Amino acid sequence: MKNYKHIIQYIIIFIIRAGSGGYIFVQGWEKLTGGFTINGLVPVVIQNEDSPVWFKLFFEHIVAHTTGIFNIVVPLGEIAIGLGLLFGIMSQIASFFGAFIMLNYILSDMIFTYPVQLAFFIILLMNSAVLNKISLKSMILYIKEKGEYKHESHPARRR
Numbered sequence: 001m002k003n004y005k006h007i008i009q010y011i012i013i014f015i016i017r018a019g020s021g022g023y024i025f026v027q028g029w030e031k032l033t034g035g036f037t038i039n040g041l042v043p044v045v046i047q048n049e050d051s052p053v054w055f056k057l058f059f060e061h062i063v064a065h066t067t068g069i070f071n072i073v074v075p076l077g078e079i080a081i082g083l084g085l086l087f088g089i090m091s092q093i094a095s096f097f098g099a100f101i102m103l104n105y106i107l108s109d110m111i112f113t114y115p116v117q118l119a120f121f122i123i124l125l126m127n128s129a130v131l132n133k134i135s136l137k138s139m140i141l142y143i144k145e146k147g148e149y150k151h152e153s154h155p156a157r158r159r
Helices: 002-033 041-047 053-061 067-087 091-107 114-126 128-133 136-150
Strands: none
16 A cells, blocks of 8 residues: 555656646746736836835845846746756756745735645645656666666577
8 A cells, every 4th residue: 555655646746746837837938928028017016015025125126127137037937947847857946946936926916826836836845755756867767777677689689
């Protein structure tokens, strides 16, 4: 029964990883191809009553003066996080930055699906050992190891 629990855990974490990766990848792709600009968000966050003062000051003094950089970094960051999670490459780092982005969206008072996504990223971060076992690197090493044991030259070529 113990092996089934691990298999179920791997499947659940894989589904969360792939789903979160696909979702944030699509968000980043839509921002990249849809003409995303952070210019309209800056005054909204600054005038927002629900955002913390330090976050408003960050938007007023940093983001407002570097919107060109943020217009590129946000979509490309979301795409990179999505690809990392989809392919299982640096999943822990991708989960950390996914949680970071979701926290920033929540601090901006943009409450949509972001709390759910944040919860999924936290679940992924809490299951780092499972993420390592279902990563692309782990799978490649497993296939390579099994391939070395099974690899025998064809009997006709042994002459």
